[in-house]
Amino acid sequence: MSLRSLFLAAGAVISLAASAFSADKPNILFIMADDLGYAELGCYGQGKIRTPHIDALAAEGMRFTRNYCGNAVCAPSRCVLMTGKHPGHAEVRNNRSMIPLGEPEGQHPLPAEEVTIAEVLKQEGYVTGAFGKWGLGNVWSTGNPTKQGFDRFFGYNCQSHAHSYYTDYLWSDNDKVSLDNNPPVPGHASLPEGADPNDPHSYDSFKGTDYAPDQINQAVLNFIRQHKDEPFFCYYPTIIPHVALHVPDEDLKPYLEEKWHDPPFTRTKGGYTPHFTPRAAYAAMISRMDSNVGRVLDLLDELELTENTIVVFTSDNGTTHLGDEVDYVFFDSVGPLRGLKGSLYEGGVRVPLIVRWPGKVEAGSVSDFITGFEDWMPTLAELTGATGDLPEGLDGISLVPTLMGQEQPDREFLYREFGGYGGQQAVWLGDRWKGIRQDLLPRGKKSPADIAVKTELYDLQNDVSESKDVAAENPEILAKIEKLMKTERVPSETFAIPVLDKDSTAK
Numbered sequence: 001m002s003l004r005s006l007f008l009a010a011g012a013v014i015s016l017a018a019s020a021f022s023a024d025k026p027n028i029l030f031i032m033a034d035d036l037g038y039a040e041l042g043c044y045g046q047g048k049i050r051t052p053h054i055d056a057l058a059a060e061g062m063r064f065t066r067n068y069c070g071n072a073v074c075a076p077s078r079c080v081l082m083t084g085k086h087p088g089h090a091e092v093r094n095n096r097s098m099i100p101l102g103e104p105e106g107q108h109p110l111p112a113e114e115v116t117i118a119e120v121l122k123q124e125g126y127v128t129g130a131f132g133k134w135g136l137g138n139v140w141s142t143g144n145p146t147k148q149g150f151d152r153f154f155g156y157n158c159q160s161h162a163h164s165y166y167t168d169y170l171w172s173d174n175d176k177v178s179l180d181n182n183p184p185v186p187g188h189a190s191l192p193e194g195a196d197p198n199d200p201h202s203y204d205s206f207k208g209t210d211y212a213p214d215q216i217n218q219a220v221l222n223f224i225r226q227h228k229d230e231p232f233f234c235y236y237p238t239i240i241p242h243v244a245l246h247v248p249d250e251d252l253k254p255y256l257e258e259k260w261h262d263p264p265f266t267r268t269k270g271g272y273t274p275h276f277t278p279r280a281a282y283a284a285m286i287s288r289m290d291s292n293v294g295r296v297l298d299l300l301d302e303l304e305l306t307e308n309t310i311v312v313f314t315s316d317n318g319t320t321h322l323g324d325e326v327d328y329v330f331f332d333s334v335g336p337l338r339g340l341k342g343s344l345y346e347g348g349v350r351v352p353l354i355v356r357w358p359g360k361v362e363a364g365s366v367s368d369f370i371t372g373f374e375d376w377m378p379t380l381a382e383l384t385g386a387t388g389d390l391p392e393g394l395d396g397i398s399l400v401p402t403l404m405g406q407e408q409p410d411r412e413f414l415y416r417e418f419g420g421y422g423g424q425q426a427v428w429l430g431d432r433w434k435g436i437r438q439d440l441l442p443r444g445k446k447s448p449a450d451i452a453v454k455t456e457l458y459d460l461q462n463d464v465s466e467s468k469d470v471a472a473e474n475p476e477i478l479a480k481i482e483k484l485m486k487t488e489r490v491p492s493e494t495f496a497i498p499v500l501d502k503d504s505t506a507k
Contacts, residue, residue: 025124025231025384026357027309029224029300030376031293032081032235034074034133034162034242035341037319037333038350040286048331049283050254053294054354057313061356062365062403066431069317070373072341072348072418074159075107075135077316077373078237082116082136082148084377084394086415088489094419096494097160098138105158106138108494110148115391117377118149121233123389127151129223131216132237135159139174146173150235154219156212162239163187163272165246166208170215180210187244189273197266203276211248213240217292221299228303231384236296237316240289243325244272245281251288255280265325272325282326307358310383312376315351317341338466344416344426344436345466361403369402370431372414379403415488419495427481427488432461433474435481440499448499455482 038044041051043058070080071087071094079085079092087093096108110116118128129152130145137143138157145153156162157171166185169176185208195202220236245265256277265271265278275281293313300306319333320326321340326333328340339345353371355361374396381387382398395415401408414428423440435455445451457471457478471478491501 025126027231027305028121028126028233028380028384029296029309029311030233030235031296031311031313032132032237033289033313033315034237034239035317035320036241036286036315036352037328037331037340038337038347038352039335040241040319040331040333041352043354044352045335046331048258049286051286051290053290053297054313057293057297057311057356058354060358060363061311061354062361062367064353064355064371065366065368067314067351067353067371068349068373068414068416068428069315069351071416072317072344072424073420074133074316076418078135079110081373081376082110082118083114084117084374084396086372086374086395086488087417088415089393089395092136093417093492093495095159098141099160103138103140105161106141106143107135107159109137109141109143112142112147114148116149117380118145118233118235120149120377120381120386120389120391121384122149122151124231124384124386126231126233126384127227128233128235129153129220130235130237131155131220131223133159133162133239134237139171144174152223155216155237156239160187162242163244165212165239165244166210167212170212179212179215181208184208185246185273187272188270191266191274197264197274200276203264203274206246206273206275207249208246211246213238213288213292217295220296224296224299224303224305228305238289238292241282241285241326243320243322245275245278245285245325246273247281247284247288251284252277252280254287255283260330267324271322278325279327279330282331309357310380311354311356313352313354318343318348318351336465342421344418344424346460346464349416355403357403362405365405367402368431369399369408370411370414370428371399372396375399413484413488415484417489417497417500419497423497423499425485425497425500427484428460429477429481429484432459433477433481434458434460434466435471435478435485436466437485440497442498448502451499453499455485457481
């Protein structure tokens with residue numbers, strides 16, 4: 001019998017006992033935005049985009065200033081969250097479409113033996129649901145969310161499919177359900193030949209009827225209503241504000257009234273769907289997300305569940321790097337941070353984190369404790385009494401002391417690697433130092449031997465913008481970081497970084 005089978009068999013026995021006291025356990029609502037930048041919420045300094053509901057959530061809970069997502073793009077970041085393993089040990093370390101491999105949709109799957117947060121919580125009597133974008137294995141694979149601990153799934157299985165907000169179908173568990181978009185609006189398209197880019201009607205074909213995020217939001221509300229009398233884990237990875245720029249016209253109106261200089265996005269080949277007013281569209285999408293979050297929080301109030309529900313809000317990675325579609329300079333999307341989505345510099349992986357639990361987490365509090373997505377499995381396990389159900393090999397630490405307002409020792413280190421965008425590796429040492437490597441993949445070079453591996457070092461306490469490399473002045477710190485870069489990774493055949501694989505000491 002496999003380790004995972006033993007784990008689940010033991011958990012089945014435990015869950016029978018857990019059901020007797022499960023009513024006392026807190027509900028969990030875990031909301032994750034898609035490509036939301038560090039400074040794109042009002043409570044993180046955003047001055048143009050209105051996010052009143054999420055800002056109120058921050059005022060009622062704890063806001064973290066040094067939270068790091070699991071990785072620099074969607075799928076590997078979600079893998080870290082679900083499994084509690086950092087990218088040097090996680091199965092999924094980059095986006096990898098299964099379409100070239102003959103599958104109709106979906107990404108590289110979680111293996112059957114992997115244990116997820118949902119499986120851990122199920123052993124404690126939780127009913128589990130995921131609503132939004134999955135991205136960790138298609139319906140026919142071992143990564144299917146209904147095979148990874150979720151009782152209910154509704155949304156997009158494939159992240160490429162999720163580029164369209166006006167699709168003609170979503171997945172409900174293992175079945176397709178139709179949406180009223182005929183024809184569907186593609187996530188990648190061009191203006192029709194001969195269309196006038198300065199005529200707003202040239203963009204009418206990119207507007208649909210049935211807005212998928214609203215259908216997903218309604219599924220979240222239905223799940224909470226249905227399970228209001230039992231402990232639930234509701235994972236809500238909304239697809240907003242990932243491009244394409246699709247948003248209902250009524251949401252545009254408040255931002256069109258701002259009369260920003262807003263030239264159309266009109267790329268004719270490649271890229272995402274054109275939009276006549278891209279700045280207004282991007283702001284409107286984030287505000288639409290905020291409104292949908294508000295609907296869920298209002299329902300918790302209505303059902304008198306607020307006091308016993310842990311609400312977490314975060315983002316899967318930094319804001320998109322596509323400046324002509326998302327004007328991150330105009331919105332100051334990452335504030336003083338360097339880098340965007342796809343980068344292990346701060347702007348690509350430092351993301352918002354808000355936690356609310358009335359009476360337990362101090363309202364209006366702010367923490368600069370360094371946190372990572374791998375921390376949520378041990379944290380939620382401790383908060384729900386599921387620590388005995390945790391699998392071996394976790395990299396995260398429990399954040400309970402920090403959440404409860406207690407002193408917590410600085411974490412020793414945080415590790416990240418990413419085989420995309422040229423190949424990157426990073427280590428945060430304590431709360432001050434960060435080492436980062438770039439351009440680790442051959443990309444035209446003949447072999448890994450042709451790559452000159454260089455580690456940059458930054459003092460984040462005094463240089464949050466990562467503008468001055470201080471490696472030469474701090475050889476002892478550099479040596480500690482470079483040692484961790486060797487010991488904290490197991491080579492991956494699927495997501496190989498050859499120049500690192502040959503030097504890795506972890507096996």
